[in-house]
Amino acid sequence: MVERPRNDPDLDAIFGALAHPTRRELIEQLAGGPESVGELAEPHDMSLAAVSKHLQVLEDAGLIEVEKDGRVRRCHLEAAPLSDAFGWLTQYRVFWEDRFDALADHLEDDQNDRSRDD
Template sequence: MELSGYKDGGPDLDAVFAALADPTRRAILKRLAAGEASVNEIAAPFEMSQPAVSKHLKVLEKAGLVTRASDRQRRPAKLNAAPLRDAVAWLEKFRTFWSSSFDQLDDLLEELKNTDR
């Protein structure tokens, strides 16, 4: 039996979700959604050192969310959204559960309203 969410030759969802767990890394991804950027460009709005931003980029690279190219002396980072698509697809499997839970809550609230009348 294979457990859903564990590495199965596809994307490493554990690495993707771990990378997304940090607000700084999410902000970096948001910045990269606007286009590629150097470490200096990414670090500018943050109150952290360039090496700290580089560490965040390495986590994002390891999760496959960021790619880096060599452009002479500049190594711009670029968003790779494919692992995000895979994470969303995994989460979509739970939509039925969420929907039925909300439907049950709606039914309970309606029943409570009718009981109060």
């Protein structure tokens, strides 16, 4: 199990950044490879300034790296923070699997009891 402090600022920033659908879409775009800010903004119905604000949140969370190449800002996905978030979520996958297994056992026992009563 992944051990983390109760209030992990890194995870807070990661999940906060991923909480907005536009930022998740930007992450999906960058999963295909690096893109300029203009390329990232193109499919979105918002100003370049608004997209830049979303990118800043992603950068602050460590999810992307932005490099300047002359006048062009190129963004790259940083996978390590996503791995940290996945590790945290995995703890709860095991928790829910155990609960669902217990529920299935209970329902099966209940069904067997009803079959014997008939």
